[in-house]
Amino acid sequence: MRDRRTTAILSALLAASLAAFAGPVPAQADPTEPNQVQGLTVAQGDGYATLAWTPVDGATDYQIERTPVAADDTATGPAVITGVWRPNRQINNSSPTFADAGFNPGTRFQWRVRARFGTTAEAYSAPVTGTTRAPWGDPAVPGQNLRTQWETTLAAQYTSDVNEYAYTAAVDELSDRVRVTEIGRTALGRPINMFVIGYPTPPATPAAVAATSPLMVNCNVHGNEPGDREACLIMARQLAFSDDPRTLDLLSHTTVLIVPTINGDGRAANTRGNSTGQDLNRDYSLIRQPETFALMRMLRDYRPVAGYDGHEFGNSSAGDLPMLPPRHQNVAQPIFDESQHMIEGHMYTQGAKDGWWPCPYGCNGGGNVGLSEETILRNTLGLKNVVNSLLELRSSGGTTRPDEGNTANNRRRKTFSALWTFQQFLDYHRANLKEITSARAEGITFQVSNTGRIVFRGSRPIAAYPSPHPGEAPPPLDAPREDQILTDVPCAYRLTEEQYHGERTDGPAGQRTTVAERLAAHGWKVVKVADGYLVPLAQPERGLIPLLLDGQATEELVAGERVYPTVTGPRSGALVVSGVTCLRDATVTGPVRVRAGGTLIATGSTITGPVDASGAAGVFLTDTTVEGPVRVAQSSGPVVIVDAKVTGPVDVSGNRGDAPLVAANTVTGPLSCGGNAQAPDNLGVSNSVEGPKSGQCASL
Secondary structure, eight states: OOOTTHHHHHHTHHHHHHHHTSSSOOBOOOTTSTTOOEEEEEEEOSSEEEEEEEOOTTOOEEEEEEEEBOTTOOBSSOOEEEEEEOGGGSSOTTSOEEEEEOSOTTOEEEEEEEEEETTEEEEEOOOEEEEOOOOSSOTTSTTTTOOOHHHHTTTSSOOOHHHHHHHHHHHHHHOTTEEEEEEEEOTTOOEEEEEEEOSSSOOSSHHHHHTTOOEEEEOOSSTTOOHHHHHHHHHHHHHHHOOOHHHHHHHHHOOEEEESOSOHHHHHHTOSSOTTSOOGGGOTTTOOSHHHHHHHHHHHHHOOSEEEEEEEEOOSSSOSEEEEOOOBTTSOHHHHHHHHIIIIIIIHHHHHHHTOOEEETTBTBOOOSSSSOTTSHHHHHHHTTOEEEEEEEESSOGGGSTTTTSHHHHHHHHHHHHHHHHHHHHHHHHHSHHHHHHHHHHHHHHHHTTOSOEESSOBOOOOOOOSSOSSSSOOOOOOOOGGGEEOSOOSEEEEOHHHHHSOOOSSSTTOOOOHHHHHHHHTOOOEEETTEEEEESOSTTTTTHHHHHOTTSTTOSOOOEEEOOSEEEEEESOEEESSEEEEEEEEEESOEEEOTTOEEEEESOEEESOEEEESOSEEEEESOEESSOEEEESOSSOEEEESOEEESOEEEESOOSSOOEEESOEEESOEEEESOSSOOBOTTOOOEESSOEEETTTTO
16 A cells, blocks of 8 residues: 555655755766766764765666775775665665765765666766764763763674663663663563653653653564664663753653563573573564563553564665564554555655665565564554554675675664664654554544454555665565454453463463463453453454454464344334343444443444443443433443443443543533542543543543
């Protein structure tokens, strides 16, 4: 699907690209040399230098040459071809740029560029010299002078766990903007820390953080892919101590959550999986491991609206920065669209401006993995209504970055390309927060309606980007088979006591969690009923629930019993609910009363009359119209009122379960809430209320 906002951006891309390089004075080559590159400029970034030049008609590609020079610009070492620019690197071939990287920041170089026609090289441009930007932070200023082990060893060593903890603690101690919180422990007991960064100070509680529409970067899930982790540690220092207007503006409007190392055991051992051998990026839905369990619980509490997940990819031929949105077909369309816009509308555009090469994961082969598995974080996040992308750092330079046989050069290019991506992610969130939160709201209201089919395994297609394009091909499609599609979708799943609370055999010994604990970590509402436990699908993460609880699922957690609607179509007269009643596409002409211990689940229905529930086991009113007042009081279980249209007052009072969910409703009358054991929540999606909002619902 083509990004819905890319076209307008592309029309301004050329002007933006030229403006970005207005500062450096372009080199003027001898005009008597045929096909000689003119107008070379070099602009310095964090760990990279952006070269831009005037294209030569008919050139096949361009070679970038870099030479180390002294302060007087005399060479101190040999000239080296460090890069090859090809037309498929960027979306505007008319303004070629290249992010030269791999050098040690703070050194001085001379750059030249030459065109090639096939294998025939033309004359080099006139040289441009400059000193690359030093590592961020004044060495004389406390906090800014912090450096990781990776930085102090000039990329000869990755940061150890001990050094990470010391660095993290120092950032926390020296910056009022930072709070470091431990969100869990690895299987071997290493802490999983998270930076919580805001200005002037981060919000004090997870709920307060959630109210800022935070964004999250997960930096190191595969222990042998540490480049993103190093970038995250550097970015944390920048955010903690920089006083530039951009940083202060960003942190004044949101909270940044950075998880440097979820897989500390794998990082210490330099292994892909954790200490049990589990690939954690195949466990984010099932959460069998303590690491993934901790991250899902964090997502439940802090509720980031956008995220990036860092990896490295065994690719030497295409793409500095392969990216991919959540593709599972159960992901709400607005979440997929906004994620694609972040990639194609922003990353491709900015990559063309700054010289990096973002492309779809698999843009030149090798992407036929992790297409629609819900266990992968980008898909899990999408199913949780989080706009997000996978990031895969190109593992080796190959033919377009030929100077990366040197290990340190390769490591530096990877890390600083990740830092560029994460900084762009922050900028995207800042500029597009309204669109991100709108997509999230639309995703939530779609999911709670429990409409449409359920796909157990199958990905959304991603069309090839129109030429010129970053990459050679779109990522492969895994279309769902017929046996992977459920069209007759249930109202809920019923679990037995043993299924819900019984001992599990998956996960590391001594750290295994029950289904009850895992569903709670996901944040799902569960109703205790007479014959077990009911998990309704009328919830914000509806697209994920069947993937864990249906016996037809590819990687089921447990095979629950499907519970189907009991009332559909027209029904006249009062409806009294004493057991479990599920309304779908029903029209009830008369009042609805939920007795003590009863459970009402109503989706896509119309009720002409009041809804009164007192002492219910659970009440779910989603995508439903009620022509009359709604009162839900003294319930022992969950209360979910989302995307309902109520003519009359709504009263949610004295409920004893977890926080009632009251979001995206249209109420013609007052909304009052009081005496609930936990204050009602709206997940950041406001209600439209004509009357006064009072009590615990005053801010909803």
